Amino acid sequence: MQVWDGISDARLTFSASEIGLERPQEGMARLTENLNLQRGLLRHLEKLPEVQLIDKTKVQSIIRDTEERGGWPLVHLDNGRVLRARLLVGADGFNSPVRSYAQISSFGWSYDTQGIVATMVHPPRGAFQGPNTTCYQRFLPTGPIAFLPLSPTVSSLVWSTRPHIASALTASDPDVFASMINAAFRLPELSLRYLYNRIIEAQANGTPLTHAEIQQEILWREQSHSIDHNSAYASAVIQPNADVGVPAADSESLPPLVTSLQPGTVATFPLRFNHTDSYIGEGQGSRTVLVGDAAHTVHPLAGQGLNLGIADVECLARCIDDALQKGGDVGSYTALLPYAQERYLENHTLMSAIDKLHKLYTSTLEPVVWARSVGVEVLNEFDSIKAALMMTAGARDHKLNNAAAGWNMAAKGVEGLAAGVNAAKLLSGGIGGMIGMGL
Ligand SMILES: Cc1cc2nc3c(=O)[nH]c(=O)nc-3n(C[C@H](O)[C@H](O)[C@H](O)COP(=O)(O)OP(=O)(O)OC[C@H]3O[C@@H](n4cnc5c(N)ncnc54)[C@H](O)[C@@H]3O)c2cc1C
Known part of the structure; x- marks a missing residue:
């Protein structure tokens, strides 16, 4: 996984x-x-046999x-049935x-x-390159862009x-959109804007850009930033047979160049943060x-939304099983309370992070960018924090009970390091002073 500041x-x-x-050959996570x-x-x-599926x-x-007595919910279906x-269980989305x-x-x-x-x-x-098994995520000021590998191509x-x-x-020609995806992983923010x-x-103006026009625009921007056309950072001219022979030195730092989008796969969703006051x-x-x-x-930047839901379901199933074993009423507040106790804080910690x-x-404030960047570079040196982060980002074979811990540690780490580095910069003036202070 490679994550970088736009x-x-x-x-x-x-x-x-x-x-x-x-x-390790199985990787740290599955997409x-x-x-x-x-x-x-x-x-x-x-x-x-004990499950009845009512579809469509x-x-x-x-x-x-x-x-x-007991006020049970009556669920009215549009086929006339009442359950x-x-x-x-409300597993029915936002x-x-x-x-x-x-x-x-x-x-x-x-x-x-x-x-x-x-x-x-x-x-x-x-x-001469590794397989397509690396996730790439670039944090642009307008929001992150992520490349998540599914197969070699x-x-x-x-x-x-x-x-x-x-x-x-999304209203552009799909080839224009594909060019913009390549550019968004490569060009400086100014050019993207x-x-x-x-x-x-x-x-x-009613004259949407063609693929040739956007490629020309990207080429000009690359030339103005002195990006060599053989570099992995160049996307305007796709070299024929680029996948043959020795790759550019920086090719592992970036995802492969996108050539097209599968028809009918583009969709957009409004992003929001939302947490209920209670689960029961x-x-x-x-x-x-x-x-x-x-x-x-939750925001999809960490790809954790569905994972949180699966962890909820695992916990709720355990609580229901417990109640059944004890001959309890699975719909009662006391049977469900352990579920809320286990999941609410865990979810909230991760969502806040x-x-x-x-x-x-x-x-885009300069001191914030500077401080968070030094924070990230320092964090990059801490293998133990990175390991915890990776485990909560989806790595298997782990025994970490508190799935939120890694992300929380990362958010606090970057924020704390950023603050510390900034303070050191103010106090002691520059990198030399920071090293002097042992940061
Ligand atoms: C852009 C984007 C990218 C994401 N990427 C990731 C990722 O990489 N990894 C990850 O873990 N998560 C990701 N997520 C989050 C993930 O998609 C959601 O967290 C997950 O789909 C939620 O699952 P759910 O079953 O709780 O709700 P939903 O997927 O919303 O399912 C709810 C279901 O209830 C049904 N329903 C609702 N009302 C009724 C009704 N009246 N009658 C019958 N049925 C009804 C709906 O039809 C739907 O099938 C992403 C989200 C977005 C927006």
């Missing part, structure tokens, strides 16, 4: 070999498409059963109808940012950016519990 280029590199995995995960889970459910059906409304639930029924309030904010996702096609890495894009830029990029404006202006419904909303995005929504990293990286 302004200063300060870089953090993580490698599976650094955390002492039992089977899997949500669709495949869902397909696998559905196939498994079909094999369980919407929950129309949920009301409280007032006739029976009476001892326990209703706009959760279960959360509305249970009247569980939440707090949060919009990031004024859209997440663009797409599936990218690119040539395989050359014979296909990778996934998650690009968070301002809504007007996201609209312009120029290119966004060119695309937006051209669209407003009480009073009129009793016998309900929330998991996943119904309970919490991710939010903190987002805020730290959208700043």
